[in-house]
Amino acid sequence: MDQAGLRSRADQLTTAAAQGDLEAVRRLLDSGADPNAANEFGRTPIQVMMLGSPRMAELLLQRGADPNRPDPSTGSLPVHDAARVGFLDTLRVLRRGGAHLDRTDRWGRLPLDLARESEQSHVINYLQALVG
Amino acid sequence: MAMGVQDQYEPVAEIGIGAYGTVFKARDLQSGKFVALKNVRVQSNENGLPLSTVREVALLKRLENFDHPNIVRLMDVCTTTRTERETKVTLVFEHVDQDLRAYLDKTPPPGLPAEAIKDMMRQFLSGLEFLHANCIVHRDLKPENILVTSSGQVKLADFGLARIYSCQMALTPLVVTLWYRAPEVLLQSTYGSPVDMWSVGCIFAEMFRRKPLFCGNSEADQLGKIFDLIGLPSEEDWPLDVSLPRCAFAARLPQPVEKFVPEIELPGAQLLLEMLTFNPYKRVSAFQALHREYFQDKRAGDG
Numbered sequence: 141m142d143q144a145g146l147r148s149r150a151d152q153l154t155t156a157a158a159q160g161d162l163e164a165v166r167r168l169l170d171s172g173a174d175p176n177a178a179n180e181f182g183r184t185p186i187q188v189m190m191l192g193s194p195r196m197a198e199l200l201l202q203r204g205a206d207p208n209r210p211d212p213s214t215g216s217l218p219v220h221d222a223a224r225v226g227f228l229d230t231l232r233v234l235r236r237g238g239a240h241l242d243r244t245d246r247w248g249r250l251p252l253d254l255a256r257e258s259e260q261s262h263v264i265n266y267l268q269a270l271v272g
Numbered sequence: 273m274a275m276g277v278q279d280q281y282e283p284v285a286e287i288g289i290g291a292y293g294t295v296f297k298a299r300d301l302q303s304g305k306f307v308a309l310k311n312v313r314v315q316s317n318e319n320g321l322p323l324s325t326v327r328e329v330a331l332l333k334r335l336e337n338f339d340h341p342n343i344v345r346l347m348d349v350c351t352t353t354r355t356e357r358e359t360k361v362t363l364v365f366e367h368v369d370q371d372l373r374a375y376l377d378k379t380p381p382p383g384l385p386a387e388a389i390k391d392m393m394r395q396f397l398s399g400l401e402f403l404h405a406n407c408i409v410h411r412d413l414k415p416e417n418i419l420v421t422s423s424g425q426v427k428l429a430d431f432g433l434a435r436i437y438s439c440q441m442a443l444t445p446l447v448v449t450l451w452y453r454a455p456e457v458l459l460q461s462t463y464g465s466p467v468d469m470w471s472v473g474c475i476f477a478e479m480f481r482r483k484p485l486f487c488g489n490s491e492a493d494q495l496g497k498i499f500d501l502i503g504l505p506s507e508e509d510w511p512l513d514v515s516l517p518r519c520a521f522a523a524r525l526p527q528p529v530e531k532f533v534p535e536i537e538l539p540g541a542q543l544l545l546e547m548l549t550f551n552p553y554k555r556v557s558a559f560q561a562l563h564r565e566y567f568q569d570k571r572a573g574d575g
Binding site: 151154155157158159160162179181183187188190191192193194195196211213214216220221224225226227228229245246247260 | 282283284285286287288297299301304305306368369370371373374375377378416420421422423
């Protein structure tokens, strides 16, 4: 049996999401994999997905992934991670998919705080405009 | 440091299994940021780690001092003794959450502007030239380990475990993904840093095409697809002592690059052909490539 055959579907799905492999994610979801199942490390696909792939975020959200589940160790949501590294396209997709932008992580930081810390000007402008 | 490496970094997903070990996406629990953890298992003895491993890690740490903008940062290294005979070496790298595949995927038609391709290629070659100057051959360049930050900075990853460069070294086959593999690797001849320049050529073409250039499904099929573009190499360029003889392939003539890579302008097409040169000794190097006409800024003289 190959290595993939021994791994659970949740593990395979998080790996594919983290690798940005849209085809594999689609295939796994089509065959009934749960988009909110936690993997061996207690993380769901949307929590570990390749942040630079808005199409991945879109696909997972379309199939019912919950964008508001905090990371068990850091309390971060995917919007925190996307804001910190400046992927505005993914951040927009997450927001459209119902992600909350007003939650804080373990250190009490909002997505906007993280964008400021890492000087992601596009994200800062976007988030500030939303606050009004 | 307050925490040990094992406690500071928590894996969140497995992102790759290589010939060397497993790669994880992980959280740095001090900063909350994502990192890439590479675990390598090495055989150890009563004297500790093998000298070759110690040297490789020392080289990687030395590279860090240059802070090169186009390679991923090595943030931490730690070793854990698992058993008497095996030690786990964990390398902690910066994690950039977008690869070239995802970047090209989200580019709307008709694709990347010519200037954007040039900028990325310049960064890509700068990173590679730096690795080659430090005697590191990547050997597995592909869109999946060319990373692009949200501000468009290109960073090479997964070079860390490449063996220290030696032209004569007999390297294990099956290290490079087939589609980006140089002919001399496919033929299992000797090879060194030129293997990377072949991969660069394939990736350069892919930036224009937004799909891979040569998609072979076996070594021989891959070579056949290559010769469909560059023509059957001459007898004198064919390496000696390889299992696949030149006569196994049908004779064919080189095709115009534009047929495979539309929209590439002449200096780019010329450079691409220099990268896709069959004979590794005649192939352009990263350093030379950066000085070709394609990268010369013409605006200076235009007024």
